[in-house]
Amino acid sequence: MSLNSILASSLRWSSSASTVAEADALLDKLWASSEARRFLVSDSPKDSTTAEPIAVRTGVMNLAVVANGEERAAHAASVLATLPRNPSRTLFIVPRDPDGPATFAARLEVFCAVTPRGDGTSACTELLWIDAGGPAAHHLASIVPPLSLHDLPTLLWWDAPINAAESDVRQLLRGVDRVIVDGATQPGDGLATIRDLAAAAESAGVALTDFALLRQGRWRDSIATMFDDVSSAPYLNAINSITIDFSGSPTSSAPVNVVRPAYHVAWLASRLRATTHTPLHAVDGAAWSAELRDALRHPITVSLNPVASVLGAGTTIAVRIGADRRGDHFELEVRADSTSTRATAMINGAVVHERTFQAPRWTEATLLSESLEYGEVDPLSPAILRTMGALIG
Amino acid sequence: MSPQTPPEGHATIRDLRLGKKTRKPAAKKGAKNPLRAGLRIERVPDPHVVVLFGATGDLAHRKVVPALFHLWVGNLLPERFALVCFGRRPFSDQEIRTSLRTSLDKHARITPVDEEKWAAFAARITYHQGGFDEPAAYASLSTKLAAIDTESGTDGNRLYYLATPASSFPEIVRGLGAAGLDHETADGGWRRIVIEKPFGRDLETAVKLNREVGKVFRESQVYRIDHYLGKETVRNILIFRFGNLIFEPIWHRRYIDHVQITVAESIGVEGRGAFYEETGALRDILQNHLLQLLTLVAMEPPANLEAEALRDEKVKVLRAIRPIPVEKVDQSVVRGQYGPGWVGATETSAYRSEPAVDPASETETFVAARLEIDDWRWAGVPFYLRAGKRLPKRATEIAIQFKDVPQRLFPTVGEEPESNLLVIRIQPDEGILLKFAAKVPGLGIDVRPVNMDFAYGSAFTVESPDAYETLILDALLGDASLFTRADEVEAAWRIVDPIIDAWIAGPEPEMPNYTSGTWGPEAADELLTREGRRWRRL
Numbered sequence: 001m002s003l004n005s006i007l008a009s010s011l012r013w014s015s016s017a018s019t020v021a022e023a024d025a026l027l028d029k030l031w032a033s034s035e036a037r038r039f040l041v042s043d044s045p046k047d048s049t050t051a052e053p054i055a056v057r058t059g060v061m062n063l064a065v066v067a068n069g070e071e072r073a074a075h076a077a078s079v080l081a082t083l084p085r086n087p088s089r090t091l092f093i094v095p096r097d098p099d100g101p102a103t104f105a106a107r108l109e110v111f112c113a114v115t116p117r118g119d120g121t122s123a124c125t126e127l128l129w130i131d132a133g134g135p136a137a138h139h140l141a142s143i144v145p146p147l148s149l150h151d152l153p154t155l156l157w158w159d160a161p162i163n164a165a166e167s168d169v170r171q172l173l174r175g176v177d178r179v180i181v182d183g184a185t186q187p188g189d190g191l192a193t194i195r196d197l198a199a200a201a202e203s204a205g206v207a208l209t210d211f212a213l214l215r216q217g218r219w220r221d222s223i224a225t226m227f228d229d230v231s232s233a234p235y236l237n238a239i240n241s242i243t244i245d246f247s248g249s250p251t252s253s254a255p256v257n258v259v260r261p262a263y264h265v266a267w268l269a270s271r272l273r274a275t276t277h278t279p280l281h282a283v284d285g286a287a288w289s290a291e292l293r294d295a296l297r298h299p300i301t302v303s304l305n306p307v308a309s310v311l312g313a314g315t316t317i318a319v320r321i322g323a324d325r326r327g328d329h330f331e332l333e334v335r336a337d338s339t340s341t342r343a344t345a346m347i348n349g350a351v352v353h354e355r356t357f358q359a360p361r362w363t364e365a366t367l368l369s370e371s372l373e374y375g376e377v378d379p380l381s382p383a384i385l386r387t388m389g390a391l392i393g
Numbered sequence: 394m395s396p397q398t399p400p401e402g403h404a405t406i407r408d409l410r411l412g413k414k415t416r417k418p419a420a421k422k423g424a425k426n427p428l429r430a431g432l433r434i435e436r437v438p439d440p441h442v443v444v445l446f447g448a449t450g451d452l453a454h455r456k457v458v459p460a461l462f463h464l465w466v467g468n469l470l471p472e473r474f475a476l477v478c479f480g481r482r483p484f485s486d487q488e489i490r491t492s493l494r495t496s497l498d499k500h501a502r503i504t505p506v507d508e509e510k511w512a513a514f515a516a517r518i519t520y521h522q523g524g525f526d527e528p529a530a531y532a533s534l535s536t537k538l539a540a541i542d543t544e545s546g547t548d549g550n551r552l553y554y555l556a557t558p559a560s561s562f563p564e565i566v567r568g569l570g571a572a573g574l575d576h577e578t579a580d581g582g583w584r585r586i587v588i589e590k591p592f593g594r595d596l597e598t599a600v601k602l603n604r605e606v607g608k609v610f611r612e613s614q615v616y617r618i619d620h621y622l623g624k625e626t627v628r629n630i631l632i633f634r635f636g637n638l639i640f641e642p643i644w645h646r647r648y649i650d651h652v653q654i655t656v657a658e659s660i661g662v663e664g665r666g667a668f669y670e671e672t673g674a675l676r677d678i679l680q681n682h683l684l685q686l687l688t689l690v691a692m693e694p695p696a697n698l699e700a701e702a703l704r705d706e707k708v709k710v711l712r713a714i715r716p717i718p719v720e721k722v723d724q725s726v727v728r729g730q731y732g733p734g735w736v737g738a739t740e741t742s743a744y745r746s747e748p749a750v751d752p753a754s755e756t757e758t759f760v761a762a763r764l765e766i767d768d769w770r771w772a773g774v775p776f777y778l779r780a781g782k783r784l785p786k787r788a789t790e791i792a793i794q795f796k797d798v799p800q801r802l803f804p805t806v807g808e809e810p811e812s813n814l815l816v817i818r819i820q821p822d823e824g825i826l827l828k829f830a831a832k833v834p835g836l837g838i839d840v841r842p843v844n845m846d847f848a849y850g851s852a853f854t855v856e857s858p859d860a861y862e863t864l865i866l867d868a869l870l871g872d873a874s875l876f877t878r879a880d881e882v883e884a885a886w887r888i889v890d891p892i893i894d895a896w897i898a899g900p901e902p903e904m905p906n907y908t909s910g911t912w913g914p915e916a917a918d919e920l921l922t923r924e925g926r927r928w929r930r931l
Contacts, residue, residue, distance in 0.1 A: 058852070059847070059848075059852050060852055060853065123848075217432075220428070220432060221432055221437055222437075223428060224426060224428035224429045224432055225437050227426050227428050227429075228426055228429070233425075233426065236426065236427070236428070268428075271427045271428050271430065272427065272428075273427075340472060355440070355471070355472075355473070356471075356472040356473070357437060357468075357471065357472060358465075358468040358470065358471070358472050359468055360468060373853060380430075380431040380432075
């Protein structure tokens with residue numbers, strides 16, 4: 001059930017609360033008995049004469065969105081609205097005025113839409129808009145768990161810069177099942193933030209989903225498929241260079257977030273069982289370098305090179321993988337535009353395999369949908385994040 | 394080589410049954426590619442051409458092309474993709490595109506149709522006119538496909554999709570073979586053929602058809618499609634059974650009383666009278682959909698999820714189903730035909746009044762059967778199957794009725810105590826329901842059955858793809874797990890053949906024998922009531 005459909009829903013309910021306990025009690029009461037669910041009212045006049053509504057809460061998940069301001073919260077809601085179905089309960093939390101007095105205000109809304117079951121049952125989703133001010137803004141761990149539905153997974157979408165060193169963040173991680181961030185929007189080069197967050201998440205036993213890593217799925221699909229080809233496959237065990245071009249100024253010393261290009265290296269290293277010999281370090285202005293060792297301890301040089309581009313800083317422009325085997329030099333180059341990726345494999349400069357993949361750049365809605373439904377079972381993410389930690393050093 | 398010896402590289406049906414292979418299987422792409430591990434899509438399909446036979450027909454417009462288009466929209470088809478529509482009628486490329494585009498408005502899963510995506514998809518569609526029995530049409534098709542390979546880089550990979558009446562399958566297969574369009578090339582170009590049901594009219598015709606297909610294509614190239622196997626909930630049966638620990642130990646005659654599998658439709662033959670006159674519910678639903686669902690419920694855990702391992706287990710179930718002797722068919726099988734009635738507050742006509750239906754037709758629009766599986770797991774557990782048209786509602790489900798507790802300690806509310814029940818709902822409102830006993834709130838200890846209900850629609854944030862999308866993508870990826878193997882088809886016919894024989898030999902049935910909008914003939918109820926059971930109220 002999507003927000004699009006529930007906004008035109010048959011039943012709705014709203015209320016407000018000034019404490020967490022009050023919000024929890026109001027919603028509990030609504031679902032405690034069919035008598036209480038009579039408070040769900042119909043927008044449609046013709047429905048007002050119908051019998052008692054059969055309304056059930058969906059059993060999908062809890063989602064807590066920590067948004068950097070009301071505008072971002074509204075934006076998050078609009079992204080959620082594009083999903084085919086919604087979490088059972090969504091908390092939009094806007095921390096504000098950290099130095100002011102402790103405040104808590106919640107607007108509670110329930111929307112229901114008729115299911116296709118044919119028996120008139122409506123499936124309902126709950127939205128809680130929460131303003132937390134002053135010290136309460138620093139104690140989100142005291143808000144999210146009590147307002148989460150029991151026995152459903154709780155996902156935390158931290159749609160703001162995150163500092164895993166903060167005690168509240170670490171406590172919050174202990175109370176959720178998965179945390180979703182966007183490494184590409186973290187301040188500075190973003191590497192230390194991701195390293196610390198990955199470590200904190202692992203320590204708390206919580207899965208971490210990074211939009212920045214998901215975005216590169218189309219690159220990974222293309223690269224992996226190119227190595228399915230019989231002419232390229234033998235070079236997979238002879239890779240000795242990985243070069244990533246990313247959008248940035250080659251001459252500027254201003255920090256550019258390089259989480260996305262670094263993830264390419266972390267993925268390849270984790271799949272090839274390569275280890276970090278020299279961690280990533282800045283060289284020549286905005287470029288980065290590292291050295292890996294493959295499973296047989298052969299060196300693999302890593303370069304992240306900034307190139308001038310109209311795309312956002314830190315966006316991957318090209319991935320090049322080099323390998324030498326029995327006197328032949330292999331090079332795979334993958335580039336992408338907004339709708340596709342194009343991969344070219346060459347041996348000694350001659351093209352041996354070329355493919356274009358229909359693979360559009362993912363929208364925020366796609367990223368969120370993927371994160372909500374598949375992040376938990378993404379078998380790649382933990383290994384990549386661990387490799388990323390070692391790569392960052 | 395004796396005249397009977399098949400050409401090199403071709404397996405006889407007997408070879409296939411015995412598991413012999415005459416050609417070394419092509420190396421499985423990506424099998425040892427460590428970069429492949431963990432990716433969401435196992436493999437992006439290779440560049441390819443889909444040749445759609447019967448492209449102007451209903452199935453192509455309603456299911457196949459919308460599925461291909463949705464795969465395109467979902468970026469699950471390669472950039473180097475082409476669709477060649479093969480049909481008898483004269484169409485230009487532009488006319489077939491316009492015709493398919495019009496159909497998309499009616500049949501697309503995602504609307505409105507993305508015009509930009511459609512334009513890119515349509516640019517890859519061409520039409521090839523020819524009769525299925527004209528050798529010249531295949532020769533020119535061969536030339537055309539070679540040109541597409543050169544111009545579009547489709548690498549010689551071809552999927553032939555037979556969305557035609559079953560009577561055309563042999564001539565199309567022969568035509569493809571005679572033109573050399575079945576040969577897989579040394580540089581890896583694959584050739585696969587998707588064949589729609591019905592696969593034969595009985596065992597004899599199925600064996601014959603398998604033999605015809607086997608003369609041209611190796612079994613590994615053949616994908617016999619039963620779209621039920623592509624449905625999300627059907628695929629979930631394996632996950633449910635073998636991905637959870639708690640159900641498998643009780644999936645056994647010790648705990649299960651019986652199993653009911655229902656495929657109920659509220660619609661009639663909907664203009665397909667001529668087709669239905671040739672098939673009937675037994676051939677149209679029981680021989681394939683119902684028996685496929687039964688195999689998934691009854692099969693033993695496969696060693697792995699490879700196509701052969703899965704299909705081996707399904708075939709074992711079919712072979713373990715106790716054949717119904719011709720003389721006892723009337724005790725285990727009930728057929729029916731709908732008369733006039735009311736469905737959904739609409740007056741409906743009798744089957745015999747449908748267009749293209751013989752006014753004295755004996756074709757069954759309803760079938761119910763009681764089957765037993767002779768193996769250690771299921772001995773003594775009846776499987777009741779039913780399928781029908783013009784029933785009160787559309788519902789497909791598998792109901793596992795557990796046995797009663799050995800001793801009832803608590804009084805129940807209602808007329809009779811209910812045992813545990815597990816229902817796998819396939820359509821509509823896909824999901825799984827577990828019925829168990831709970832205490833009624835109050836001072837007493839009254840017990841009432843309650844439902845623990847999982848619905849796909851309220852538990853996931855993603856939508857299920859259409860079954861055809863799943864299956865066509867699998868065929869493009871070379872995964873035959875959800876397709877029916879030759880011996881599987883034949884094993885299913887072996888179960889159905891005695892029923893057909895008995896009906897042919899028996900007296901003329903009294904038709905129609907159920908009113909539209911009811912749950913079939915009363916004899917179907919008696920199939921269960923005489924054993925102290927009843928069909929579930931759906």
